[in-house]
Amino acid sequence: MKKQNLPIDNRIRELREKSDSMTQQELADLVGVTRHTIMAIEAAKYSPSLEVAFRISAVFHQPLEQVFQFQPDSKN
Amino acid sequence: MNLSFREKSLWLDLVATLVIAFYYAFALSGFSGDQIADIHAVMDLLWDVVVFGILVSILSTIALSYHDSKAADAPLDERENLAELKATQYGYWVLLVGITAPVLLYGLESGGRNEMGLSLPPYATLHAMVAFYILAEILVSANQLWRLRQAL
Numbered sequence: 001m002k003k004q005n006l007p008i009d010n011r012i013r014e015l016r017e018k019s020d021s022m023t024q025q026e027l028a029d030l031v032g033v034t035r036h037t038i039m040a041i042e043a044a045k046y047s048p049s050l051e052v053a054f055r056i057s058a059v060f061h062q063p064l065e066q067v068f069q070f071q072p073d074s075k076n
Numbered sequence: 077m078n079l080s081f082r083e084k085s086l087w088l089d090l091v092a093t094l095v096i097a098f099y100y101a102f103a104l105s106g107f108s109g110d111q112i113a114d115i116h117a118v119m120d121l122l123w124d125v126v127v128f129g130i131l132v133s134i135l136s137t138i139a140l141s142y143h144d145s146k147a148a149d150a151p152l153d154e155r156e157n158l159a160e161l162k163a164t165q166y167g168y169w170v171l172l173v174g175i176t177a178p179v180l181l182y183g184l185e186s187g188g189r190n191e192m193g194l195s196l197p198p199y200a201t202l203h204a205m206v207a208f209y210i211l212a213e214i215l216v217s218a219n220q221l222w223r224l225r226q227a228l
Contacts (some may be wrong), residue, residue: 032153033153033154033155034080034081034082034147034150034153034155034156035080036080036083036155036224037153037154037155037156040155040227043227045226045227046155046227048154049154052154
């Protein structure tokens with residue numbers, strides 16, 4: 001999952017599945033990014049901006065720290 | 077391979093630039109000694125390259141828009157913007173060298189050529205600038221493609 005060991009992990013896939021199996025494209029449309037960017041964030045290959053992180057959290061009606069977790073031990 | 081709209085667009089740009097580069101190099105290598113020194117022949121070749129480049133760019137944009145109009149209308153997102161920004165930075169350095177090197181060539185051509193025993197082909201500065209411009213374009217497209225594949 002974390003090929004590049006980015007320090008930010010997330011629960012987006014799990015939250016999508018809980019939200020009536022929301023697709024990556026649906027989430028991308030709601031957030032205003034491309035599906036490939038959602039794929040990259042989910043796979044922890046790309047750390048989103050604070051704005052996009054908040055937008056994703058808002059889609060799932062979750063606080064930011066419930067969606068994204070900072071892993072200080074991981075090396076960037 | 078599952079390519080995004082941006083990646084498809086970049087691949088088209090890259091292939092078009094490579095085709096233009098080969099066309100330019102092939103045409104130039106076929107020039108006779110007289111043609112190389114003839115500014116009209118050189119400018120005709122440059123004109124062909126510019127027109128071909130614009131045509132390919134327009135046609136590829138139309139084809140991609142027809143293929144996926146929704147994605148074509150959407151602006152770049154933050155990851156694509158970041159990839160473009162980083163790749164353009166590399167392109168900038170190539171262009172910087174591309175300006176400096178022809179200036180040095182011009183200096184050699186106009187001033188010190190005889191003393192240094194150098195004999196540059198006619199319009200070497202012009203060809204060097206075109207070559208660096210094409211190289212910068214290739215680098216920017218290829219670097220963006222690589223970054224988007226790596227996620228960034």
